[in-house]
Amino acid sequence: MQPTSEASQRIARISAHLHPPTLQMVESSTLRTMNCRAKGGAPGFKVAILGAAGGIGQSLSLLMKMNPLVSVLHLYDVVNAHGVTADISHMDTGAVVRGFLGQPQLENALTGMDLVIIPAGVPRKPGMTRDDLFKINAGIVRTLCEGVAKCCPRAIVNLISNPVNSTVPIAAEVFKKAGTYDPKRLLGVTTLDVVRANTFVAEVLGIDPREVDVPVVGGHAGVTILPLLSQVKPPCSFTSEEIVYLSDRIQNGGTEVVEAKAGAGSATLSMAYAAAKFADACLRGLRGDAGIVECSFVDCQVTELPFFATKVRLGRGGAEEVFPLGPLNEYERFEAVNHFFIVYFATYRNCYTCIILGN
Numbered sequence: 541m542q543p544t545s546e547a548s549q550r551i552a553r554i555s556a557h558l559h560p561p562t563l564q565m566v567e568s569s570t571l572r573t574m575n576c577r578a579k580g581g582a583p584g585f586k587v588a589i590l591g592a593a594g595g596i597g598q599s600l601s602l603l604m605k606m607n608p609l610v611s612v613l614h615l616y617d618v619v620n621a622h623g624v625t626a627d628i629s630h631m632d633t634g635a636v637v638r639g640f641l642g643q644p645q646l647e648n649a650l651t652g653m654d655l656v657i658i659p660a661g662v663p664r665k666p667g668m669t670r671d672d673l674f675k676i677n678a679g680i681v682r683t684l685c686e687g688v689a690k691c692c693p694r695a696i697v698n699l700i701s702n703p704v705n706s707t708v709p710i711a712a713e714v715f716k717k718a719g720t721y722d723p724k725r726l727l728g729v730t731t732l733d734v735v736r737a738n739t740f741v742a743e744v745l746g747i748d749p750r751e752v753d754v755p756v757v758g759g760h761a762g763v764t765i766l767p768l769l770s771q772v773k774p775p776c777s778f779t780s781e782e783i784v785y786l787s788d789r790i791q792n793g794g795t796e797v798v799e800a801k802a803g804a805g806s807a808t809l810s811m812a813y814a815a816a817k818f819a820d821a822c823l824r825g826l827r828g829d830a831g832i833v834e835c836s837f838v839d840c841q842v843t844e845l846p847f848f849a850t851k852v853r854l855g856r857g858g859a860e861e862v863f864p865l866g867p868l869n870e871y872e873r874f875e876a877v878n879h880f881f882i883v884y885f886a887t888y889r890n891c892y893t894c895i896i897l898g899n
């Protein structure tokens with residue numbers, strides 16, 4: 541057989557110098573990935589990122605490709621999924637990466653996944669609130685969660701798309717309708733609030749942020765974000781000015797970034813870091829590690845509100861335990877009483893919309 545291409549001619553030249561020859565002359569014009577010797581199924585979890593080509597999605601894909609607990613990483617988007625996949629797949633870390641583009645490939649992207657992370661949706665521009673994103677992002681989240689219900693109903697879902705106070709209840713409605721709802725497996729990602737709180741508190745105290753742990757409860761929008769500064773670890777005290785400064789900065793951290801980016805989107809890099817941190821905690825929980833506790837926006841009975849961000853213990857079944865708020869000081873009680881009704885409103889506004897959408 542005569543070599544028919546440059547690639548075949550190169551293979552023929554190399555084969556001629558190997559004793560015994562280990563490379564066969566092939567007709568195919570190029571050695572494709574699928575011709576490579578298959579890697580034995582590495583232990584680890586299968587993770588899908590929906591919205592992987594976006595601002596958060598790209599950095600998050602990079603960070604999840606670096607996570608040793610991930611064996612398979614599926615990157616799904618409605619644009620540029622293959623470009624991001626090609627790029628990320630060249631990293632010499634363990635996870636096998638596959639790309640999926642557009643609605644017809646959603647089911648393949650989701651089948652068999654243990655953890656699904658959803659940063660798909662539009663971000664804010666200056667002057668907008670997260671609620672302004674509701675109309676478009678609710679529809680996106682609904683479609684993606686219908687795919688999850690169909691293809692990987694037992695997966696843990698980490699929902700990032702805003703407004704989290706409403707998209708999480710939307711996802712719950714989709715799963716209820718499909719008969720797959722498990723409240724323990726649906727987790728709204730509020731880790732960025734905790735990450736910001738740790739950073740800003742550390743700055744005020746003049747210590748390393750890695751030593752600081754601030755519980756942040758409530759929701760993920762403005763005044764519904766309540767950092768419990770009375771419960772900071774290591775134990776410390778703040779002046780009234782410091783409490784006002786810290787609460788305000790933590791509650792408006794998202795807006796600070798939106799304004800600084802001046803129309804080019806919202807937090808992506810710190811969010812990807814926060815999402816990767818939370819996803820890693822979920823994977824360690826799935827592995828059976830003990831004592832994994834993170835804040836998350838979940839369906840729970842900690843308050844009278846149907847969904848609430850609070851500390852949860854992550855395990856094989858997702859948020860296996862939801863912790864009460866613990867003792868609040870007078871300021872925190874006042875904030876909670878005056879602002880948490882907004883979370884309630886977000887949930888019921890969402891249910892109303894679900895009815896309109898025909899759910």
Ligand SMILES: NC(=O)c1ccc[n+]([C@@H]2O[C@H](COP(=O)([O-])OP(=O)(O)OC[C@H]3O[C@@H](n4cnc5c(N)ncnc54)[C@H](O)[C@@H]3O)[C@@H](O)[C@H]2O)c1
Pocket residue numbers: 590591592593594595596597616617618619659660661662663664673677680683684699700701702703704729730731732733760805806807808811
């Ligand atoms: N939970 C949080 O703390 C937090 C923090 C930051 C941003 N966010 C939110 O995350 C979302 C994404 O932000 P971003 O900066 O990455 O936005 P982005 O516009 O850069 O990326 C969004 C990606 O979603 C994709 N997408 C749109 N519709 C899709 C669909 N139907 N299926 C799959 N992918 C789809 C887009 O193609 C795009 O690649 C926004 O809603 C933003 O408000 C949440």
Ligand SMILES: O=C(O)C[C@H](O)C(=O)O
Pocket residue numbers: 663664670702732793794795797798806807
């Ligand atoms: O503020 C936004 O719109 C994005 C995100 O919710 C954030 O907190 O940074």
